[in-house]
Amino acid sequence: MIKVCTEDFDLGLLTNELRQKSPQSGAIVNFIGLVRDINHGQSVSKLFLEHYPAMTEKVLADICSRAKKRFAVDHIDVIHRVGELDLNSQIVYVGVSAMHRGDAFNCCEYVMDHLKSEAPFWKKESQNGQQVWLDANPSDVAAKARWEQ
Amino acid sequence: MITLLFFGRLRELLACERLSLSISNPVDVATLRQMISDKGPQWQKFTTSQHALVAVNQTMAQEHTIIKAGDEVALFPPVTGG
Structure with missing residues (x-):
């Protein structure tokens, strides 16, 4: 399941759905990305997320397809929110079910790591009353590159 | 005719969300950058490969990727989701 939406999501419900459709799985690993109140030393009060609607789901599907070829996993679910998000809001969810935990964690x-560098989303933060577009983080590029080694 | 879309910071810097451009023959991405850089100093500065990634028909493109009439071309800064 891949979804880009403005609505919030419920981790409990998502985990249950993943568990129900993965009877052969012995492990589920979930990741949730959140809006934090500080970035590079600047106080953040709100986040706006823009995306390229026709392309985002296509890129996310491609990343999941590559991941499934690389790791022994059963299902990968991805939800990414867009629009205006308050502090501490959930931004992104990745849930993976697999027979064993190692593949689930790695996947x-x-x-x-690939979503951060490939999926067409852009963050704009409200920092001390100013709207600031974020630059790509070099550490995200490095995080993706390590999978190619 | 091709449709150009601009996203994120680039859309604001160029004050442009969407543009239609007439091309008589297919062009590559590098040529397209040259064509739109003629629109003004901001365009010249911010549509270079350093500032703007390019996707053709929702797939990431290289400088040699060919663009033909009817294609949707998006220009945007490096992504920052997640």
Whole structure:
């Protein structure tokens, strides 16, 4: 399941759905990304997320397809929110079910590392009353690159 | 005719969300950058490969990727989701 939406999501419900459709899985790993109140030393009061609607789901599907070829996993679910988000809001969810935990952990991290560098989303933060578009983080590029080694 | 879309910071810097451009023959991405850089100093500065990634028909493109009439071309800064 891949979804881009403005609505919030419920981790409990998502985990149950993943568990129900993965009877052969012995492990589920979930990741949730949140809006934090500080970034590079600047106080943040709100986040706006823009995306390229026709392309985002296509890229997310491609990342999940590559992940499934690389790791022995049963299901990968991804939800990414867009629009205006308050502090502490949930931004992104990645849930992976697998027979064993190693593949589930690795696959979840692989999906996030590639999502951060490939999926067409852009963050704009409200910092001390100013609207600031965020720059890509070099550490995200490095996180993705380590999977190619 | 091709449709150009602009996202994120780039959309604001160029004050442009969407643009239609007439092309008589297919062009590559590098040529398209040259064509739109003629629109003004902001365009010249911010549509270079350093500032703007390009996707053709919702797939990431390289400088040599060919664009033909009817294609949707998006220009945007490096992504920052997640």
